[in-house]
Amino acid sequence: MTNVLILGAHGQIARLATSQLLQETDHHLRLFLRQPERLTITDQAREEVVDGDVLDSAALTKAMAGIDVVYANLGNAKIEAQAKSVVAAMTKAGVKRLIWISTLGIYDEVPGAFGQWNHQMLDGGYLETYAAAAKVIEQSGLAYTIIRPAWLSNADTVSYELTQKGEPFKGTEVSRKSIADLVVKLINDPQQHIGESLGVNQPGTDGDKPSFY
Template sequence: MANVLILGAHGQIAQLATKQLLNETKHDLKLFLRRANRLNVTDAKRETVIDGDVLNAAQLDAALKGVDVVYANLGNAQIENQAKSVVAAMDRAGVKRLISISTLGIYDEVPGKYGKWNHQMLDGGYLETYAAAAKVIEGSDLDYTIIRPAWLSNKNVVSYETTEKGEAFKGTEVSRKSIADLVVKLINDPSQHIKASLGVDQPGTDGDKPSFY
């Protein structure tokens, strides 16, 4: 059993991962988010909801007490500063294991027409900030795994494959449930994919763009 801190716990993937962790494991969860009243607790013995901002060092330091694994489901224009804050706080707390959600394309690893389409959709402040955040994490001494999902769907399916940093990205889309499942697997076995950056897609979704575009 582990103590898991979920940053950005109101995010769709984070909520799916929380549900799966409660159903399939015995881990205790700290759910950290702004405006904490947005979350409904289903197991008060295992869920602790924390109203906080990852850019607030004192709030983050308090949340990290007794934590074994941090899962960061963050994402906005402040993602680079959020990454810096999380890395610094984990260093202060002596917590090593970080699982962090990023996005495809931060290494210009998406090939062909899909890669060009992805740039057209995400250039101009999005890919750049996520790439900068990943660089912060990769430059740390943490035991991190960065997850780079394909374009996300709400399909009720768990089906995914991974690629490593330096390999061409596969596929165009993946379900949020699949990403949540990968997060849960990493929490259950935190020795997997240390200092790795994983591209994640649903097999058989190759194309010029996702099916829902």
């Protein structure tokens, strides 16, 4: 059994990962979020809800107690500050393994017309802040994996391939279920992809933009 802290536990990918973890593993899940009444708990023996803000360092550090893996499903204009808070709390608590959700394009790694479209859609505060947050994680000394999804869909499919930092990004889209599946795989085998930043896309989705745009 692994003790997992899920930050931003109400996020769509986080809820998919939680459901998969409950179905496929015996892990204990500590669900950290604001407004916890938004969550529906299905297994009180394995799900522990903590009401808190990631920027509250004392509450976050307390939530790290006994944790083996931190999965951070965060994201807003304060993502860099959130990254700094997570790193500080994990360091203080002595927790090493971090799975961090980011976005495509933070290294200007998306080629061609799709890369230009992605910049048009995400420049002006989004890519810049996510890139800054990823840099915080990469310089943290933690055993991190950064996940950079393509544009996200709600397709009921699990189909994905990976690219590494320094390689051109592939494809234009990927399902949230696919990202949740990758998160679960990393939690189940936490020695995988340590110190790596993974681009994630659905094979065969190359194009100038995602199919749903």
